[in-house]
Amino acid sequence: xxxxxxxxxxxxxxxxxxxxxxxxxxxxxxxxxxxxxxxxxxxxxxxxxxxxxxxxxxxxxxxxxxxxxxxxxxxxxxxxxxxxxxxxxxxxxxxxxxxxxxxxxxxxxxxxxxxxxxxxxxxxxxxxxxxxxxxxxxxxxxxxxxxxx
Ligand code: DQA
Numbered sequence: 001x002x003x004x005x006x007x008x009x010x011x012x013x014x015x016x017x018x019x020x021x022x023x024x025x026x027x028x029x030x031x032x033x034x035x036x037x038x039x040x041x042x043x044x045x046x047x048x049x050x051x052x053x054x055x056x057x058x059x060x061x062x063x064x065x066x067x068x069x070x071x072x073x074x075x076x077x078x079x080x081x082x083x084x085x086x087x088x089x090x091x092x093x094x095x096x097x098x099x100x101x102x103x104x105x106x107x108x109x110x111x112x113x114x115x116x117x118x119x120x121x122x123x124x125x126x127x128x129x130x131x132x133x134x135x136x137x138x139x140x141x142x143x144x145x146x147x148x149x
Contacts, residue, residue: 008075
């Protein structure tokens with residue numbers, strides 16, 4: 001089973017960036033957490049981070065026929081990007097949305113999630129743990145859909 005794990009803009013600034021909201025651990029620690037989770041679940045992981053909307057669209061398109069599922073934290077593009085929503089719909093891979101912070105409890109402009117409209121599930125406000133939950137959920141989902149075939 002292979003997952004593409006996408007992190008959007010400014011997540012590479014974790015640790016430095018608003019630590020009261022996003023925590024003190026840096027992006028390297030997040031990537032290690034994701035890789036370790038995938039290793040212990042027997043999942044092949046491709047990690048991708050970009051600050052550019054089009055690059056994220058390209059990565060989603062490139063996953064078609066290669067990855068079994070996508071875990072995505074589109075960061076600020078969550079609330080603005082119809083292009084990312086359309087890319088997720090185009091490839092029709094099961095996708096799970098993650099946010100470190102609880103976007104529902106923050107500014108009203110963070111309450112809408114376009115990417116989330118193409119996702120089977122969202123984990124919000126759980127910090128790094130949200131990525132682990134997303135990976136486990138996606139693995140379970142794919143195992144179940146495999147059994148139904
Ligand atoms: C975020 C929440 C977004 O609103 C914000 O723009 C981010 C990070 C999160 O993980 O909590 O960059 O996606």
